[in-house]
Amino acid sequence: MTSTEKKVALVTGANKGIGFEIARQLAQQNITVLMGVRDPERGAAAAKQLQSDGRDAHFLVIDVTRPASIKAAVGKINNDYKRLDILVNNAGIMIDTQSDILALDPAVLHRTLETNVLGPLLLAQAGVPLMKSNGYGRIVNMASTLGSLTDSANPDSPYASVPVPAYRLSKTLLNGITVQLVRELRGTNILVNSACPGWVRTDMGGDQAPLTPAQGADTPVWLATLPDGGPTGGFFRDRQPNPW
16 A cells, blocks of 8 residues: 555644654554654654654654745645645644733734644645545644633633633634634535643643643544544544533
8 A cells, every 4th residue: 555545644743742642643543644843853753753663654844833834845745645634733832821811922922823823724724625635634623621711711610720821812713713614614524623632741731740642642533533424613622522
């Protein structure tokens, strides 16, 4: 079987943490995995780890804050594989850990939205035509319960003491993009969902988080490999619906 006969997945931010685990678990399912990274050296090292286990994994340089980089990366996918079946928008930042909404620096908000919102939108815009041409697609947007309006409005939420307004707003908006994509893609075999991985031990989540990256990757990988007719337009955590 050649690579063009296998499903092709692009996972952004895949050189470490949850992104690496998503890439690993997808590759275990006989999927060609393109590990989207900004640093080619780190990307090569991450891909080599999966290749050493016999996985069909490769790194792809992509900066989700640069439209030209996104266009070039998707163009390379089209040239090399003629298909894109799975897009996992995993790359994200949280850089406002000490701020609240009244003290939020507009520059911090702008930078956060560039990475967490605009990047996934541009990737979907670039990738959906390839999915349509093959009559198949799965898009997973890595959101967060911190972006849930229901949770944010609940003063008794276990996350009520976590301010990060730029990060919260970015994930709320990313959920909105999920809904809008579903609206545009009704009647196609392209399923679009948001996933919250939970609190995971990564550079972002910290050492106190209860979940491993492998556990955090479970729901996104499930959504990325849904059968035809599976759920679309949902927000999931632990494979269960999460409140918007």
